């Protein structure tokens with residue numbers, strides 16, 4: 515599975531977006547080391563706070579199918595925006611706990627622009643479980 519293929523799958527996942535409020539479709543595709551792909555799209559709600567982002571849906575989808583931290587290879591996220599889509603803070607926090615720090619994160623838009631980053635680069639000095647120990 516190439517980076518380009520994974521981005522294409524994330525783009526296709528935009529079709530599953532339920533976004534009647536923002537009308538902003540986002541798709542995500544999480545690749546495992548076994549070569550399996552788990553998709554996600556943003557799902558909104560009239561109670562806006564109940565909205566779930568595409569990348570979190572992809573990650574939770576993978577975990578719900580038994581995928582674990584060490585099984586994860588990469589994630590791609592695509593939306594129609596002027597620059598490669600930038601994940602929100604909550605998604606960065608979730609990625610920092612559920613994906614290995616060096617996991618490649620491919621951010622893309624529909625103009626074909628791609629920004630390649632990593633989980634640790636997206637959230638420096640993040641809050642982690644060890645911080646709960648007093």
Ligand code: THU
Pocket residue numbers: 533536538540555556557558565566567568569591599600601602605
């Ligand atoms: N959204 C995502 O799904 N992922 C991102 O990386 C950015 C934002 C969604 C949440 C909401 O449904 C819509 O985009 C507008 O914020």
